[in-house]
Amino acid sequence: MATLRLFAAARDAAGTGSATIDAGTVGDVLAEATARFGPQFQAVLATCKVWVNGDEAGPDMAVGAGDEVAVLPPVSGGC
Numbered sequence: 001m002a003t004l005r006l007f008a009a010a011r012d013a014a015g016t017g018s019a020t021i022d023a024g025t026v027g028d029v030l031a032e033a034t035a036r037f038g039p040q041f042q043a044v045l046a047t048c049k050v051w052v053n054g055d056e057a058g059p060d061m062a063v064g065a066g067d068e069v070a071v072l073p074p075v076s077g078g079c
Helices: 008-014 026-037 039-045
Strands: 002-006 018-021 049-052 068-072
Touching: 002 008, 002 026, 008 026, 008 039, 008 068, 018 026, 026 039, 026 049, 026 068
Parallel strands: 002 068
Antiparallel strands: 002 018, 049 068
């Protein structure tokens, strides 16, 4: 099982900062998260970067027990 970590708008849309998901790839993790958290989460996810264990990851990347999948929405800064 992989640990899904959600930050900022993704956390707000899901109503939680983390979840445990049993899936084989990043794409599977995100599909399960979308099924659990609904269309608002799916809308936020479309703008996010996804990282596995600190490295940027695509949907085909394999994940397993102990892996951390982080969903990071874009961040805007001030002056």
